[in-house]
Amino acid sequence: MNKADTAITQAHHTPPGPSGAAPKTCRRARAQAAGGVSSGALPLVDTQELRPSYSPNGSQPSGPVEVIDPETGEVRYFEPSGKPGILTPKYGQIDHQNTRAERWAMKWALDALLPGSRQFKCHRYRIPGKDLEVKLSLEHQKAFFAGFECCGSVWGCPLCAPKITERRRVEVEAAIGTAKALGFKVMLATFTVPHGMGSDVEVIRKQMMQAWRRGTDSRAGKQMRKMVGLRGYIRVIEVTYGENGFHPHMHVLLVLDTSWSPEIIRRLWYPIWLDGCRKSGLEDPSEAHGVRVDDGERAAQYVTKWGLDSELTKGHLKKGRKSVNPWDLLRVHALGLDHNAIAPELREVFTALGIDEKRAGALFLTFFRAFKGSRQLYWSNGLRALLGLKKEKSDQEVAEEEMDTAAALLATLTDEQRFDLVRTRQLPALLSLAEDSPGLIPEFLASLQKKNRTQ
Numbered sequence: 001m002n003k004a005d006t007a008i009t010q011a012h013h014t015p016p017g018p019s020g021a022a023p024k025t026c027r028r029a030r031a032q033a034a035g036g037v038s039s040g041a042l043p044l045v046d047t048q049e050l051r052p053s054y055s056p057n058g059s060q061p062s063g064p065v066e067v068i069d070p071e072t073g074e075v076r077y078f079e080p081s082g083k084p085g086i087l088t089p090k091y092g093q094i095d096h097q098n099t100r101a102e103r104w105a106m107k108w109a110l111d112a113l114l115p116g117s118r119q120f121k122c123h124r125y126r127i128p129g130k131d132l133e134v135k136l137s138l139e140h141q142k143a144f145f146a147g148f149e150c151c152g153s154v155w156g157c158p159l160c161a162p163k164i165t166e167r168r169r170v171e172v173e174a175a176i177g178t179a180k181a182l183g184f185k186v187m188l189a190t191f192t193v194p195h196g197m198g199s200d201v202e203v204i205r206k207q208m209m210q211a212w213r214r215g216t217d218s219r220a221g222k223q224m225r226k227m228v229g230l231r232g233y234i235r236v237i238e239v240t241y242g243e244n245g246f247h248p249h250m251h252v253l254l255v256l257d258t259s260w261s262p263e264i265i266r267r268l269w270y271p272i273w274l275d276g277c278r279k280s281g282l283e284d285p286s287e288a289h290g291v292r293v294d295d296g297e298r299a300a301q302y303v304t305k306w307g308l309d310s311e312l313t314k315g316h317l318k319k320g321r322k323s324v325n326p327w328d329l330l331r332v333h334a335l336g337l338d339h340n341a342i343a344p345e346l347r348e349v350f351t352a353l354g355i356d357e358k359r360a361g362a363l364f365l366t367f368f369r370a371f372k373g374s375r376q377l378y379w380s381n382g383l384r385a386l387l388g389l390k391k392e393k394s395d396q397e398v399a400e401e402e403m404d405t406a407a408a409l410l411a412t413l414t415d416e417q418r419f420d421l422v423r424t425r426q427l428p429a430l431l432s433l434a435e436d437s438p439g440l441i442p443e444f445l446a447s448l449q450k451k452n453r454t455q
């Protein structure tokens, strides 16, 4: 057993809540709206004393509250503490420490798959001219590193992708609110292409993008867009892997100036999608599944959950699911099918698909090579301006952004300490220590140094 396994196994000794799933009645608290704790005192002794407050006016929620960490997209659950405006963590620190340890294990697995790559260099080297720091967010009670080089890879990096996706999700959610306030309707359209047994996923991805352009940008496409009152859209690419191989599909949030029903819009859009697919060498999408349009409520639900799927698969895996997502592939490759962090339902899907750890890694690489460099999320021209949003930040810029909440500086690491931590794979262990017993950080770093010298 290597060190990564040990760290994870240890971190998993306490299972999360009853099912690990969010209660249906959960209210989602915006991280920003979660108020803030006084940032005056450094939490060097008992970090558990600081809790996020639910609302500035001190009102109590009636049930559990979900708080999404803006830094990593991790979901944490809080519940009323009995004191006005104060919430206590529902499942405690161990839960998110597990998630973090898993993500680092996935990162190390990726390092072995892509040695020397941008992803390999991510969270390994210091940004030149910057200090490498260990910080603790006072609002979220979570430790994080500042000053590491980031790869900004939304398709391939288990450390950067959740952060990028979560920040984009928050922006999209706000944009939908603005669109509605301006009197527009927002619907969710889903576009799929037929499964081609054994087809090359990179080819399908390119054909699908071509089909979109050749359909919606054609003369007929432009007429249709005008007819349905389309003012703009936000397009998201998602990929699953099932018995017919990789299956990329598009979810598109439509901002419409219309009084028509989703069904009418679907009927008008289907021939355009069909035409685009035919012009791009794809088989005809089915009338039943090629284009689906859902109402505003479904659109809002989709955005609320988007990107959290990889996080939630453990607790929320739907019964009867027959496909896995790329993060499932990397997770199984990194941890092994028998690891207790792999839900039994997910294990069943992998077994049914005949994917073992080694093949999961190879499939993840195939997926990553097909999608790297492409955009996961795309705003149509003019939509951001219509909704009063500034120019979009790049994935790299978002990945490098620091949390804007108050944070305590717990340690500044030397290059030698960084080297020790990377070599011994103790980076997530250091973050957990920073959350549980920050006073022990110097001792921990000294012990690593000693270990490295004696090895």
Ligand SMILES: [Zn+2]
Pocket: 119, 122, 123, 150, 151, 152, 153, 157, 158, 159, 160, 161
């Ligand atoms: Zn990265």
